[in-house]
Every structure is written in structure tokens, then in C-alpha cells.
Amino acid sequence: MSKKKALCMQCREWSTNTKVCEHCGYIISQEIKDDIKREEELKLNPPKPPSKLKKAMEYLRTSKNPLLKVLYYVLMGIWMFYAGIVMLIMYLAASVVG
Structure with a gap:
């Protein structure tokens, strides 16, 4: 059974970890990037309390x-x-x- 590999866009190395690059620590997974972006947006624009x-x-x-x-x-x-x-x-x- 073959292992999945991902190409890091930062250092251009192949990483066996598909979420975070094992060479430079760059986040490869788009899901993790989206989660971080969503958390940052919530910090900047917290939800308004109900009227x-x-x-x-x-x-x-x-x-x-x-x-x-x-x-x-x-x-x-x-x-x-x-x-x-x-x-x-x-x-x-x-x-x-x-």
C-alpha cells in the first residue's frame, strides 16, 4: 500500500505528512488553512448578540x-x-x- 505525499509550496519538498510539511513546518492542508482563516475572522468580527x-x-x-x-x-x-x-x-x- 502506497503512502500519500504532498508537495510543500514553501520549500518545494515532498512530505509524507499531508497536513504540515515535515521539512519547514508550512501548512499544506487547505482545511487547516480555512480553519485558521475562520478563527482570525471571528477574532476580528465577533458575532453580534441577538437584539x-x-x-x-x-x-x-x-x-x-x-x-x-x-x-x-x-x-x-x-x-x-x-x-x-x-x-x-x-x-x-x-x-x-x-
């Missing part, structure tokens, strides 16, 4: 009180009705243009 409205809606959705759940579904129904009207107006405006 008060989002927290309130999540509380209503997961509440054990049936009245609060009904309130959640009523609010979501009103929101979907509003979104439907806006989409209909946008569709009509786009169809008039061409």
Missing part, C-alpha cells in the same frame, strides 16, 4: 405558556401577511416595468 426583539420572539416561541405561544403565532401571522403584501406590491411594480 431584544429577537430574544423576546425566541422566548415567546419556546414558552410553555399556551397564551404566549398563541401570541407568538399571531404575531408571526401578521408578519407573514405584511410580507406577502409587500411581495405582491413588488411583483406588480416589476411586472409593470417589464
Whole structure:
């Protein structure tokens, strides 16, 4: 059975370790590079905390009180009705243009 080898782009040597070059320590694996890049982006741009409205809606959705759940579904129904009207107006405006 043959072993996999990877070519290091830094030192141009073949390495039996497909993740990190055993000669110069350069990272060969694209998955490891992507993970490092993702971690750096998270350090620079941490995720924003949820807004008060989002927290309130999540509380209503997961509440054990049936009245609060009904309130959640009523609010979501009103929101979907509003979104439907806006989409209909946008569709009509786009169809008039061409």
C-alpha cells in the first residue's frame, strides 16, 4: 500500500505528512488553512448578540405558556401577511416595468 505525499509550496519538498510539511513546518492542508482563516475572522468580527426583539420572539416561541405561544403565532401571522403584501406590491411594480 502506497503512502500519500504532498508537495510543500514553501520549500518545494515532498512530505509524507499531508497536513504540515515535515521539512519547514508550512501548512499544506487547505482545511487547516480555512480553519485558521475562520478563527482570525471571528477574532476580528465577533458575532453580534441577538437584539431584544429577537430574544423576546425566541422566548415567546419556546414558552410553555399556551397564551404566549398563541401570541407568538399571531404575531408571526401578521408578519407573514405584511410580507406577502409587500411581495405582491413588488411583483406588480416589476411586472409593470417589464
